[in-house]
Amino acid sequence: MKLRESERDCHVNIPPFKLIDLFAGAGGLTLGFTTIGNNSFQPIWANDCNKDAVATYRRNFGSHCVLGDILEVFKDSDLRMPEADVVIGGPPCQGFSLLNKNRNSDSRKQLWKPFFEGIERANAKIFVLENVPQLFGSEEYEQIIRIAKKLGYKLACSKLCAADYGVPQVRWRGFIIGSRFADPKTVFPPKKTHYNPDQGALLGGLNGDNGYIANPKPWRTVRDAIADLPAPESTEIGEIPPLNLQFGRNPTPLSLARYQAIPQEGMNRFDLQRIAPELTPPCWIRKKSGGTDLFGRLWWDKPSVTIRTEFFKPEKGRYLHPEQHRPLTHREAARLQSFPDNFQFCGSKSEIAKQIGNAVPPLLAAKIAECVYALLLAGETPC
Known part of the structure; x- marks a missing residue:
């Protein structure tokens, strides 16, 4: 009102x-x-x-x-x-x-x-x-x-x-x-x-x-919220917003190969299994239904799915960037939660992720x- x-x-x-x-x-x-x-x-x-x-x-x-x-x-x-x-x-x-x-x-x-x-x-x-x-x-x-x-x-x-x-x-x-x-x-x-x-x-x-x-x-869409952010260059928390939380991870070669195997918006674990079954974890192959957001890419022109506390783990949900071969950064998740860039978070990477994901x-x-x-x-x- x-x-x-x-x-x-x-x-x-x-x-x-x-x-x-x-x-x-x-x-x-x-x-x-x-x-x-x-x-x-x-x-x-x-x-x-x-x-x-x-x-x-x-x-x-x-x-x-x-x-x-x-x-x-x-x-x-x-x-x-x-x-x-x-x-x-x-x-x-x-x-x-x-x-x-x-x-x-x-x-x-x-x-x-x-x-x-x-x-x-x-x-x-x-x-x-x-x-x-x-x-x-x-x-x-x-x-x-x-x-x-x-x-x-x-x-x-x-x-x-x-x-x-x-x-x-x-x-x-x-x-x-x-x-x-x-x-x-x-x-x-x-x-x-x-x-x-x-x-x-x-x-x-x-x-x-x-x-x-x-x-x-x-x-409002993922594009509206995060398209202006550059690709992360560091894996550590920085000093100056918004890039202080625009850090990435060091994926294993297997994880990176999985990201690259499903390059299009909206793809998920079922596409991974179809395209590269040799890269798909056996537990996903055995799970025939449900979990359509697991290991999924976001869409540029739709809102994101619910941001939870482990948004940096693609195996937990649709948390892959729409086009880059990586999961969401903490800054991207904070923006998708509608936190302004000048809001200051304290704690470790995992603790900040919890704060972002748990917030209204x-x-x-x-x-x-x-x-x-x-x-x-x-x-x-x-x-």
């Missing part, structure tokens, strides 16, 4: 709304919330258990991010968690992910409980909980709804595709927004700003009546933030 100038002008004297980010990671959600309006949100407290993610958060947003397991942090009798208008966060999603074969017994599925403890401690007017869409079909989702309503929150829930909001990536996420004073369904989900050009003709006109803003744009795309987060801001303004007394 985009605010009209008259709405902004009517509330010019309202100070920034205070924001807490739990399970903050690198701060993709916080970045989205702090980039809308003119200092509309002020981050005042955050938490994560990963020291490198906390270092990244602190580098970009300030020293208020607390390092530690949230369960242990909340046990600290000396903890003075401030009150805030909004609590946001994404409890670890691996417990619900279809990629997790042990998800039915994964303890991480219960980390929504300390998230709600944080909401109560902060006395938040609004909360935003983010997770994989599979959350919505779980027993935990029903528990979350019951607890939130018991605490007095009105709720709105939706699955959103990041590509529909300007992120050059087809990434689906689930969001639950709770508000103590107004129905969040009046502002959420946000209207889509971009559309799938392959389906545009089927939508019968793109407008507010079918969930789009006026004159939406086509989905900041552009998507900004659209959620606009909904929350509109809801908060509606609850203020106009000037």
Whole structure:
């Protein structure tokens, strides 16, 4: 939801709304919330258990991010968690992910409980909980709804595709927004700003009546995001953005031969098996179906697939560059996640990759933030 100038002008004297980010990671959600309006949100407290993610958060947003397991942090009798208008966060999603074969017994599925403890401690007017869409079909989702309503929150829930909001990536996420004073369904989900050009003709006109803003744009593509970047020349983290993260790897001769065997956009492991069976791992030959993105090349003129934490390993997904014989670099993955080049990441190569892959795309987060801001303004007394 985009605010009209008259709405902004009517509330010019309202100070920034205070924001807490739990399970903050690198701060993709916080970045989205702090980039809308003119200092509309002020981050005042955050938490994560990963020291490198906390270092990244602190580098970009300030020293208020607390390092530690949230369960242990909340046990600290000396903890003075401030009150805030909004609590946001994404409890670890691996417990619900279809990629997790042990998800039915994964303890991480219960980390929504300390998230709600944080909401109560902060006395938040609004909360935003983010997770994989599979959350919505779980027993935990029903528990979350019951607890939130018991605490007095009105709720709105939706699955959103990041590509529909300007992120050059087809990434689906689930969001639950709770508000103590107004129905969040009046502002959420946000209207889509971009559309799938392959389906545009089927939508019968793109407008507010079918969930789009006026004159939406086509989905942003891999070409839009990374075509201007040169081929990597180093294998180490550099100093000056954007090329500080534009580093490559040292592939084995076998890996390089596999890359070269499938040179066209969209090719994958099945093409490798067809063209060069002698280069194909036996386990892939035995696996006759599924995994069509494994060892796949991206398309220039489509959004990327979901960027996960091991995007630099082509055997994990469709992470080969559209034409160069290599996997994605960290800078390319960060751009496909919609992180700006001036965002500073801390840690080793693998830790930075985790931060990039685990983040909520900041552009998507900004659209959620606009909904929350509109809801908060509606609850203020106009000037």
